[in-house]
Amino acid sequence: MYGIKDQLTEELQEIRDAGLWKKERELTTPQRTGVGTQAGEALNFCANNYLGLADHPEIIAAARDALDEWGFGMASVRFICGTQTQHTDLEREVAEYVGQEASILFSSCFDANGGIFEVLCGPEDAIISDQLNHASIIDGVRLSKAARFRYQNADMEDLRAQLQAARDGGARRILVVTDGVFSMDGYLAPLPEICDLAEEFEALVMVDDSHATGFIGATGAGTPEHFGVQDRIDIISSTFGKALGGASGGFIAARTEIVDLLRQRARPYLFSNSVAPSVVAGARVALRLAREADNGRANLRSMSALFRSLMEEAGFEVLPGEHAIHAVMFPGDDGARLAADVADAMLALGVYVIAFTFPVVPRGLARIRVQLSAAHTEEDVRACVDAFVTAREQVA
C-alpha cells in the first residue's frame, strides 16, 4: 500500500493522543427517552428528539403504509423520475409551516446548506457568516466563489463592520447567514438586530433553523416566529432529522424564485437521490404533529425550567436561556476531564449525556450538554439532576 497504511495508522494515533477520538455508543433499541445502551438501560438526554416524535406510532404507521403504497426507493434523482406527488405535497406543507412561499427538499440539511451558496452567490457577491455557524454552512460557503466575511458570534458591531466591508468591496449581492440556535450554548441568534442591519445594507438574511423548527415559536415555526420577524427572513434551511421525526431529509424554504433556481442549479439536489418514500410520508405526519404540538411545546418549556432551577439549586452552572439545550459548565483547567468523567459516571447511573470539550468548544469551557424532549417527564428530569449530583460526588 506504498506506506499509506502506516501513514493512516499514525494519523489515527494522533487523533487518539490528542484526546479527540470519538467513540460511538451503540443503542440496542429505537430512539426514545428510555434507550438500551451497551452499558444498560438509560434515560436519553442527548438526542435532538425535541418533540419526542422519533418513535411516534402515527409516524411509524404512516411510514409503514407508505412502503406498501409508494414502494421502498425512488432509484432516481428528482428531475428524472424521483418525484412523487407526496414529495411536492411535503414541500408545500413545510413552506407553509415556516412561513415562506415555497420549499425544496434535500437528502439532508447538510446537503441543503452545501447546495445553496454557490447557486445564489458568485464572484461579484459576498457572504457574511457567523463564526459559530454549523459545519455544513462553512463547507457550503467554501463551495461558492463569493467573497467571504466572518463575524464574531452574534456580535452586531462586528456584523455591521463586515457588512460595511462587503459594501465597500462593491458586492452585488450580500447574504448574511446564521444558525437560528447555536447548538453548543443553546443561544438564539439575535434575528431582529440582524434583520435591521441587513435592511440597512440591503442584504439577504438566511437562517439555519435545524435546532428550532417544530418547537421554537408559538406554533413551532422556528426562531423567526419566536422573534416576530418571519416576513423579514429571506431563506430558511432546516432538517427533518431533529424535532420533525428525526429520520432524515432537509429543506430550503424561501421565495419562489430562489427555490426555482435551486431546482435548476443546486448540485446536491440535481445529482443525489430523492428522499425515500417512507421517510417523506413519515415527515408529513411529523409536520402535522409538530403543528399541533402545543402541549408538547408547553411541556418542553416547563421541563426546561424545572431542569434549570433544580440544577442551579444543586449548585451547577447552567448557561442562561430558554432553549431545550442546556449547557452545564465545567470551567477551568480540570473541566474537560471532570465533564468527561461525570458523563461516564452518569451513564453507569442510567442517564445518557455527552461531554463536549476542546476543540468543539473553547478551551476552559468544557460542558455537558443536556437536551430535553417533550417526551421527558418530571420524574425523568429529577432522575437526571440526581445523577448529576451523585456523579459529581463520585468523581470529585
Ligand SMILES: *Cc1c(COP(=O)(O)O)cnc(C)c1O
Ligand atoms: C443538524 C444540523 C444540520 C444537519 O442536518 P442533517 O439534516 O442531519 O444533515 C445542519 N445545520 C445545523 C445548524 C444543524 O444543527
